[in-house]
Structures are given as C-alpha cells and as structure tokens.
Amino acid sequence: MDRFDGWVRQVSSLLAIMAASCGAIIMLLMSLDVFNRLVTGGSIRGAFETVETLVVLMVFLGIAYAERSDAHVRVRLLTGRLPRSIGEVVRLFGNTAALSIVMWMAYATTQVAQLSVATGEFRMGLVNFPVWPARIAVAVGFWLLTLELALTTVRTLRRVRHDDEQQPTASGALL
Amino acid sequence: MSVDVILLIVGAVFLLLLFSETPVAFTLALSGALGILLLRDAQIVTATLGDTPYASTANYSLAIIPMYILLGMFALHGKLAERIYALASRAFGRLRGGLGIATVGACAGFAAVTGSSVATAATIGRLSISEMQRHGYPAPFAAGIVAAAGTLGVLIPPSVVLVFYGILARESIGRLLLAGIIPGILSALLYIAYILTRGQVLVTAEQARLADVLAAAAPAPSSGEREEPGDRPSSPDGADEQPRAATLRAVVWIAVIFVIILGGIYTGQFTVIESGAMGALVALVMLIVETRRDGISQIWRSVRSSLLDTASVTSMAFAILVGASIFSTFLVMARVPMRFTEWVIGLELAPLLVLVIILLALIPLGMALETLSIIIITVPLIHPVVTGLGFDAVWFGILFVKMIEIGLVTPPVGMNAYVVSGASGVPVEKTFKGVGPFVAIDLLTVAILIAFPALTLWLPNAVGV
Numbered sequence: 001m002d003r004f005d006g007w008v009r010q011v012s013s014l015l016a017i018m019a020a021s022c023g024a025i026i027m028l029l030m031s032l033d034v035f036n037r038l039v040t041g042g043s044i045r046g047a048f049e050t051v052e053t054l055v056v057l058m059v060f061l062g063i064a065y066a067e068r069s070d071a072h073v074r075v076r077l078l079t080g081r082l083p084r085s086i087g088e089v090v091r092l093f094g095n096t097a098a099l100s101i102v103m104w105m106a107y108a109t110t111q112v113a114q115l116s117v118a119t120g121e122f123r124m125g126l127v128n129f130p131v132w133p134a135r136i137a138v139a140v141g142f143w144l145l146t147l148e149l150a151l152t153t154v155r156t157l158r159r160v161r162h163d164d165e166q167q168p169t170a171s172g173a174l175l
Numbered sequence: 176m177s178v179d180v181i182l183l184i185v186g187a188v189f190l191l192l193l194f195s196e197t198p199v200a201f202t203l204a205l206s207g208a209l210g211i212l213l214l215r216d217a218q219i220v221t222a223t224l225g226d227t228p229y230a231s232t233a234n235y236s237l238a239i240i241p242m243y244i245l246l247g248m249f250a251l252h253g254k255l256a257e258r259i260y261a262l263a264s265r266a267f268g269r270l271r272g273g274l275g276i277a278t279v280g281a282c283a284g285f286a287a288v289t290g291s292s293v294a295t296a297a298t299i300g301r302l303s304i305s306e307m308q309r310h311g312y313p314a315p316f317a318a319g320i321v322a323a324a325g326t327l328g329v330l331i332p333p334s335v336v337l338v339f340y341g342i343l344a345r346e347s348i349g350r351l352l353l354a355g356i357i358p359g360i361l362s363a364l365l366y367i368a369y370i371l372t373r374g375q376v377l378v379t380a381e382q383a384r385l386a387d388v389l390a391a392a393a394p395a396p397s398s399g400e401r402e403e404p405g406d407r408p409s410s411p412d413g414a415d416e417q418p419r420a421a422t423l424r425a426v427v428w429i430a431v432i433f434v435i436i437l438g439g440i441y442t443g444q445f446t447v448i449e450s451g452a453m454g455a456l457v458a459l460v461m462l463i464v465e466t467r468r469d470g471i472s473q474i475w476r477s478v479r480s481s482l483l484d485t486a487s488v489t490s491m492a493f494a495i496l497v498g499a500s501i502f503s504t505f506l507v508m509a510r511v512p513m514r515f516t517e518w519v520i521g522l523e524l525a526p527l528l529v530l531v532i533i534l535l536a537l538i539p540l541g542m543a544l545e546t547l548s549i550i551i552i553t554v555p556l557i558h559p560v561v562t563g564l565g566f567d568a569v570w571f572g573i574l575f576v577k578m579i580e581i582g583l584v585t586p587p588v589g590m591n592a593y594v595v596s597g598a599s600g601v602p603v604e605k606t607f608k609g610v611g612p613f614v615a616i617d618l619l620t621v622a623i624l625i626a627f628p629a630l631t632l633w634l635p636n637a638v639g640v
Contacts, residue, residue: 019490020482023241027459030238030452034445052235059232059493062486071491072198073548079196094195101205101224108225131233138228 001154008147012064015144019062022054029054049129056134060141067148088160095153102149106142113139176213178509185210185505199548200491203498210505223504231500232493235448236342241489242451243333246432247289248481249458253465256298258425259284264306265422272374274310275317276367278303279324283363286328288432288458292336292546292583296325296591297598304599311378318601319609322591323617324366326580329546330359333436333454335492336546336579340572343554349440349447350569350635357630358573361623365616373612421465428461441638492547499551506555516559526564527625530571533557534578534621541582546590549579570631574624581617584610 033047066072074094079087113135115121121131189206193199204224211220250256263277263284270276278299286295300321307317329336332352341348435457436450445453459478466474506512519529540549554575561571583591586607596603624631 016483016486019486020479023245023482023485023489026238027242027245027452027455030242030449031456034449034453038444048235051238052233055235055238055241056229056233058241058486059490060228062490063494065483066487066490066494067198069487071487072200072494073491074196074198075193076196078194090195094192094197097192097195097205098197098201101201101208104208104221105204105224105228108221109228111221112225112229131229134233135229142228 005151008064008144008151009068012068012144012148015061015141016065019058019065022058022061026051026054026058046127046129049123049125049127052123053129053131053134057137060138063141064144064148067145067152085160088156092153092156092160095149095156099146099149099153102142103146106139106146109135109139109142178214181210181213182509182511184213198494200494200498203495203502203551207498207502207505210502211508214505214508223501227500227504228497231497237493237496239338239348239448239451240335240492241485242448242455243335243338244488244492245481245485246333246451246455246458247294247335248485249455249462249478250285250288250432251294251298252477252481253428253458253462255288255425255428255461255465256281256285256295257302258422259429260299260302262422262426265419270371270374271378272370274303274307275312275320275370275374275378278307278320279327279363279366279370282321282324283327283331283359284426284429286325286359287331288333288429288454289328292326292328292580293590293594295328296321297594299325300595300598304595304601313377313609314601315605315609316373316377317609318592318595318599318606319611319613320366320370321599322584322589322595322606322610323613324363325591325595326583326617327359327363329576329580329583330355330362330573332356332433333451334576336550336576337572339492339547339550340554340576343550344558344568344572346568346572347447347635351572352440352447353437353635353638354569354573354631355576356634358577358620358624361630362577362617362620365620366613369612369616424465428457428465432457432461495547495551502552503555512556512559515556516563519560520563526566529564530561530566530574530625533561534574537575537578538581538585541579541585541589546579546583549582550575567628567632569635570624570628573631574621577617577621577624581614585614 029044029047029051033044036042036044079090079094081087082090113132116132116135121135123129123131185206188209189202192202192205197205208220208224211223260277260281263280264274267273267276267280281303282295282299285299286292289295289298300318304314304317304321307320308314312320328334332355334352334355337351337355338348340346341351432454436454439445439450439453440447462477462481463474466477522529524532537549537553540553557575558568558571562568583589584607586592589607589610592606592610593603595601596606
C-alpha cells in the first residue's frame with residue numbers, strides 16, 4: 001500500500017510539474033504574442049490555439065496533485081462537528097461518492113479520447129490544431145485522480161477501523 | 176417521475192454529498208449526473224461526462240484565471256506584503272489606530288496584485304496582528320480588521336472572483352474589473368473611518384516608537400543588506416534607507432502591475448485575457464529583482480513553488496467549473512433557470528425588493544459555502560432574473576461579490592476568519608466577534624452602492640470599455 005501510494009505520489013508530482021510548466025508557457029506565449037503584435041502588427045500564428053490547449057493540459061495534468069495537496073474544496077461544516085468516529089464514516093461515504101463519479105468521468109473521457117485519436121480530431125482555425133493530445137490529458141488526469149481518491153478513501157477507511165490517525169486538515173483554497 | 180420530484184431528489188443528494196465532505200466539484204458533477212440519469216438515460220450521462228471536461232475548459236478566455244492566480248503567487252513569494260505593510264506602518268503609525276489603518280492600506284495594496292482575499296488575509300494577518308496586539312489593540316479588534324480588510328481582494332482588480340462572475344454571466348470582464356475600483360476604495364475608507372473612531376476607545380496602550388514597528392514589520396535583511404546590532408536609528412525620520420527603498424519599490428511594483436493591467440486594457444494595447452499574462456510576467460520580474468540577493472537557488476525555489484501552487488489552485492477552480500457545467504446541463508434540461516426567472520418575475524414584487532431579497536439570500540449561502548461554489552451555483556440562476564428585471568448586470572455583479580465578501584467573514588464557514596485565526600493564533604470566536612462591526616459596515620456599503628449605482632458604473636462608463 002505504501003509503495004503504491006509512493007508511486008502515485010511521484011506520478012502526480014511529475015504531472016503537476018508538467019502542469020506548472022504549461023502555466024509558465026501560457027504566460028510567456030501570451031506576452032510574446034502581445035509584444036509581437038505591438039512590433040509587427042500581427043499575432044503569432046497558432047498562439048491562440050496553443051494557449052487554449054495548454055489551459056486544458058494545465059488543468060487536468062494538475063488535477064490529481066490538487067487532491068494530493070488537499071486543494072479541492074470540501075465543506076467540513078458538519079463532519080468537523082460530529083463525534084470523530086461518526087465523522088470518519090460520513091467522510092468515507094463522501095470520498096466513495098467522489099471516487100465513483102470520478103471513475104465514471106475517467107471511463108467516459110477515455111472513450112472520447114480513443115475516438116479523438118482514431119479520427120485524428122483537430123480544431124479548425126487559423127491553423128488546424130490537433131485536439132487529441134488534450135483529450136488524452138483529460139483522461140489521464142481523471143484516471144490518476146481516481147487513484148488519488150481511491151488512496152484517500154483507503155486512508156479514511158483505515159481511520160474508521162483504527163481511530164488513531166490524524167484528521168485531515170482544512171482545504172487550502174486560495175481564492 | 177415528474178421534474179419537480181427529480182429536482183427534490185437531486186437537491187437532497189447535493190446537500191448530502193456537500194456535507195459529507197465530497198469535494199464541491201464532484202458534488203456538483205455527481206448531482207448533475209444523477210439528475211440527467213433520472214431525466215434521460217445512462218448513455219446521455221456518459222456522453223455528458225465524457226465531453227464536458229474538455230468543452231468547459233478548452234476556451235482561450237479562461238486562460239485569464241491561471242494567469243491572475245500566477246500573478247498572485249509571484250506577489251506572495253516576492254516579499255511584497257511585508258514591504259507594503261512596513262510602508263503603510265511608516266505612513267500611518269503615528270495615529271491612534273494608525274496600525275489598523277496601515278493594515279487596511281496594506282490589504283488594499285496587496286489585494287490589488289493578488290486578487291485573493293484568503294491569500295491577503297493570511298499574509299497580512301501573519302505580519303500585522305501580533306504587532307497591533309503589541310501596541311494595545313484588543314485581539315478581536317486586530318483580527319477583525321485583518322479578516323475584513325482581507326476581503327478587499329475580491330473587489331479591487333485584478334479579482335479572480337470578478338473574472339469568474341464575468342465568465343459565468345457572460346459580462347464584460349474589463350467593465351467588471353473597472354467597476355470594482357470605487358466600491359473597493361469606498362469599503363476601505365469606511366473601514367478606516369471605523370478604525371479611527373473605535374481606535375480612540377479600544378486602543379489603550381501607549382503608542383510604540385515607529386522604529387520598533389518598522390523593525391518588526393520590515394523584511395528580514397538578506398545577506399547583502401545585513402544590519403549590525405544597533406544600526407537601526409531610534410528616530411522615525413532616520414529609519415534606515417534600505418528598508419525605506421525596498422518599501423518604496425514595493426509601491427512602485429504594485430503601481431506598475433496595476434497600471435499595466437488596467438492601462439493595457441484601457442488603451443487597447445492588449446485584451447483583458449492577455450492582461451493576466453502581462454501582469455504575471457511583471458510580477459515574475461519583480462520576484463526575481465526583489466529576491467536576487469537571496470541567490471539563484473532561492474529564486475528558483477520561489478518561482479517553482481509559485482508555479483506548482485498555481486497549477487494546484489487552477490485545477491481546483493476548473494474542477495468546480497467542470498462540475499458546475501455538468502450540473503448546469505441538468506438544470507437546463509429540467510428548464511430550471513427559465514422556470515425560476517418566470518416565477519420570480521411572476522411574483523410582481525418591486526424589482527428593488529427582489530434584488531434586496533436575492534442579495535440577502537447570499538449571506539446564509541456565504542456562511543455555508545465558499546466563494547467559487549456560490550458564484551458557480553447561483554450566477555446561472557440569478558443573472559437572468561436580475562437582467563430580466565432591468566438591472567445592470569455589472570452593477571449587480573459588484574453588489575453580488577460584495578455580499579459574498581460578507582460571507583467570507585461570517586460564521587460558521589467564513590474562510591477569512593479561519594485563515595486569520597490560523598495565521599495569528601487569535602481564537603476563531605474572537606475573530607468572528609471582532610468582525611461583527613465590519614459586517615455592519617459592509618452592509619452599509621452595499622446600501623450606498625444600491626442607492627448610488629453611479630459609484631459603481633461611472634468608471635467603466637467613463638473609460639468606455
């Protein structure tokens with residue numbers, strides 16, 4: 001279990017670094033596009049489509065890391081006030097519900113990604129931009145998130161059975 | 176099964192999941208999926224779940240969200256907060272209640288570049304609350320000032336929350352950002368007026384020497400500007416030059432970022448979406464320049480942390496957006512927005528009364544949910560009603576966001592109060608107690624903004640965005 005946890009953590013972190021790199025590239029590309037327009041009067045060909053794809057990559061490559069770093073917003077109004085053991089059972093229900101819908105989303109996005117790859121889906125614009133890499137990133141992100149949520153659920157289950165582990169901390173939303 | 180029964184079931188499941196710690200994003204997705212399943216079939220649900228994540232994020236306009244978040248993260252790691260607070264302390268420290276005013280000023284300044292209330296409250300709270308307490312401010316008063324002033328980040332541009340409202344309501348983000356400026360300043364001025372008045376009574380200890388305040392508030396000297404013991408002059412006027420220069424530079428950076436974002440939009444040099452990237456780029460330069468004495472490895476660590484935090488927060492925010500899109504699909508299939516609009520308009524109440532009821536309903540929502548969730552859940556429902564009644568959607572957006580700010584400091588979930596409590600060690604009950612008068616001030620501000628819409632709309636109309 002710990003080994004599997006470590007493996008998932010490493011993959012989540014690696015994808016998060018890729019997501020962070022996408023953020024840096026979006027900033028540089030959009031700024032470069034502005035400077036280019038000011039100097040030459042024209043936009044960089046494909047910048048618009050690239051940014052659009054990078055946003056998707058950034059979101060879904062970082063989605064599992066957001067769960068690992070407890071960034072996903074949870075309402076702890078009720079569970080924080082319940083007796084600890086009951087709170088953990090309620091939490092287990094909540095995690096299982098999240099796991100079920102995310103697994104369904106992973107399955108559904110994989111189907112869409114397969115079709116996208118098979119048809120070589122692209123977006124028509126100033127340049128014909130391939131969409132399938134972003135579709136793959138969406139599916140990969142959801143499958144990794146499924147693993148993270150499965151691990152969260154297992155940790156909660158352990159707390160239910162051995163009432164001795166530390167409770168999760170508050171969500172770290174920064175907005 | 177009738178649509179009304181399905182709505183009841185979905186509503187009950189939504190609340191059950193929400194309060195059992197299912198992440199808000201997946202609460203929305205699962206409730207929406209269940210609703211679609213009950214209305215249609217599993218195939219439609221799978222198709223919706225398969226396509227919505229990409230369709231609701233592959234949008235060039237949405238790039239503004241990670242860029243504003245990135246800008247805020249660079250500002251957080253660039254020692255901006257410490258320096259603004261030191262400068263504000265220098266400017267207002269002589270007054271009774273001056274440190275409180277300095278805190279409001281620092282929150283307003285820092286909020287102007289981070290766009291995040293929680294980040295502002297956490298950062299300025301860490302610096303200011305112990306200082307205020309050391310100078311005779313009762314703990315609830317000090318914590319209340321920071322928790323309330325931290326909410327200025329929601330109104331003063333760049334505001335991620337206003338951007339979210341603009342995207343969901345399909346309103347001009349440029350107009351919204353400009354519309355937030357005067358209400359933000361008005362809020363800050365009303366806070367200051369209260370602090371000055373109450374400070375005369377509540378702040379009992381003798382004012383400390385300004386040099387002491389600066390010594391505690393100024394950033395730790397880096398290797399290149401290390402001070403020897405006893406270097407710091409005792410007179411305020413002789414405060415050492417390096418922190419003074421650094422604090423002045425902080426103001427210049429804020430001004431540059433602010434002017435680049437709003438100036439660029441106003442002059443048409445770049446779009447609102449691009450303003451996020453330009454602001455983030457300047458903030459990155461600021462971070463590198465301001466932390467250059469700490470060494471390349473430290474700069475790299477700060478940049479890396481900023482980028483990773485941005486990726487994490489962006490994923491969280493967009494996950495809620497995806498969940499909300501699935502939930503909205505169900506609501507549209509059930510014709511809820513149209514029925515709700517028809518029902519409210521059919522009540523034949525005075526439009527202003529409907530507006531006030533909607534705004535007041537946001538307070539209990541704010542007590543239980545966090546900001547993004549409220550916006551995403553309510554805007555698609557409320558926006559058609561408000562525009563249907565003939566109100567300006569930008570004006571309403573500012574009122575809406577202001578009411579959410581109140582939710583950020585009201586118990587039991589007021590996020591800012593918890594953050595301030597965590598950052599300062601002041602018990603959360605005392606923080607909520609201290610926040611009370613500021614909530615009253617916020618309600619007064621909302622009343623003023625309702626009575627005088629020009630306060631909100633004058634600037635965007637004058638600029639003509």
